[in-house]
Amino acid sequence: MVNYWDFLKWLGTDASTSVITLLDDPADLVRLSAVSWSLRRFVIVNKFCKILCSRFCPDTLNFPLVTEVSNTSKIAEVGSSSALEWESLEREHRAYALLCHLIVSLEGKRDCIHRAVCASSTDNYPDESIENTLESSDLVDQRPSYWSSGGQYDPGVSESLTYRLTANLCVVREIKIQPFKAFFQPDHPIYSAKFVRFRMDHSRLRQGTDNCEEQQLASDDYDKWTYVSPEFPMEQENVLQSFKLPHPVICVGGMLQIELMGRVQKQAVDDLYYICVCHVQVMGSPLSPFFEVEIDDASGSLVLKHFPQSKCGTVPVGTAEAKITEMFPGIRLQPD
Template sequence: MDIRADLLEWLGLDASAAVLTRLDDPADLARVSAVSWSWRRFVIANGFGKSLFLRSSPYVPSFSRIAEVSSSSESAEVGSSAAAEWECLEREHRVYLYLSHCLGSPKCERNCIYKAIFASSTDNYPDESIDNTLEPSEIADRRPSYWSSGGQRDPRVPESLTYRLVSNLCIVDEIKIKPFRAFFQYGNPIYSAKSVRFQMGYSKLAPGRNTCTAQQSALDENYHWTYTSPEFPMVQENVLQSFKLPKPAICLGGILRIDLLGRVQKQAMDDLYYICVCHVQVIGRSLSPVLDLDILGTAGSLALKYSPDARSRVISVTTAEDEARESSSWNSLAAGLRHLRAVRWNQVILNTLLGPVQFLDDDGDDDDGDDDGGGSLEEEAAL
């Protein structure tokens, strides 16, 4: 104990790097970087925060630029000086640790679909369009609400549904799909797919052209998919089926496509295979306004913007919402207890003032009195 030495110096650079690369929790890496200035410099200079994030999300490409935006002004660009280079490394360290933290701590999960973009085919447009999948009910405006593909003789022909999410950066945990049950057809057939797969990425079209024409939106060459999930089997049941990703994934660009693979149900009137979907949900959370993504040019260069001021506002809003929910729950419980207490005390007061109440009949006949004062089980039930 008399001999005090820096652990990193005692282990050496190579051994210290081998230890830190085995950390899988961003909180641990943040604690290491807060021990001392020399430890922080070692962590940031070696990019352990970026390495940790890329190990958990190897599909994420390198960002061409990471800018930190404050309420006053945007930070300076990376220059040739040592100070500018260190500022860039620190910025990357904060951003990648924040991304890793968001991936590892799911909360505030909600449906992240902003709008439907395109379906690979539609049997009867617009009555059976993809827009109907945003409606949670099977009936809307007094008519069935669902999307239907075009009919195919080959059950192996796939279909796809493409959606835009609420922001360019979203963490997606699971996708929920409800196949449609044709309750107006004989036997109530369910037009599900055999399996599903999910792809996430960004559009190569300019922002003003994302919804110009259906043909442009449908072309696969106009999208770059950074993430592809494994295939999930779908059951032929009219329920909201949940498909949870192996790990939460970041949707870079805010575009999600559902690939519906294989068909199982024929329509009796034309002997063709169809796929019909009643409702779709993308469960996750948006990283905006703390993080935003810019897609630069048709080459698909990705620039990331980080707003630490927005992060503090998000935390304060989330804390206020949690406190409001807790306060509301406590107020409801307290009101219920006060109501029960009031009812209890009213009973005590009445019993004390009036005493036990006895009902006496005029002729003294207990049976007749019971008949006059009582009623049948049906009457009591009605009362």
């Protein structure tokens, strides 16, 4: 390249920013940062990868600290403050480029529930335990499989189901719930809720426990939850109903709670309202082994830990500058 145009000098800073912010694929930002050193610096300093990531998933802005963890030991070198700041910006750029890539490329077709933690109430334990909601069928070993709440005279009483996800950091896109149809009762009633709402929490990261009493928060304690979804109406149908979140949500801490609001069906034998669920799925994508999260003891802030040397057959990643050429073979940085 003897004669070439400098995109930034030709178009100008403001116009270049307007053009770059129109990009909606993190791969395009990685390619752009590989064109020249001036473009690379422009992309990294202006944090375009972080901005794009927050457009797809606003929760990524909840990480004020980003660290990069390497498997190789490296002796720290004394350098200027500007050099150290540039290294920090590069680490953040690499982390958000990969994070954004994972968020947009993984479709979230995997059930991320690791285990059931607790239910706000159970009618007949353990026969009607929350554990039954992990089964894919409402009939197991010729016996009905479902969770049932305790009975209530007031149809407005809510219930909740709490689950532990497969990782401390998961991107959740939708939750699927199937109300239970009591085929062994007259007229086969369906004990659905009127509405559902979802909460995600990271407080147990510091606690290190799944204790039900600590997790079972009052319905009005919304300030204690990292994320509270809008309310979704539930149909009184014995089908796996899908509730898609307004945008992908990062569940920090791996704890998710389903709030079932309002009751529609009485049981004939005791004239009480119940809510019964036979199956639950949390559809999303775990971000490990590429990312983990912890709470900084000094500030109490969340720290996003990036492991660039992690390997996965579906997501090619490398270390430092090699990451660009591994993701996109043939691309080489051009000198300014």
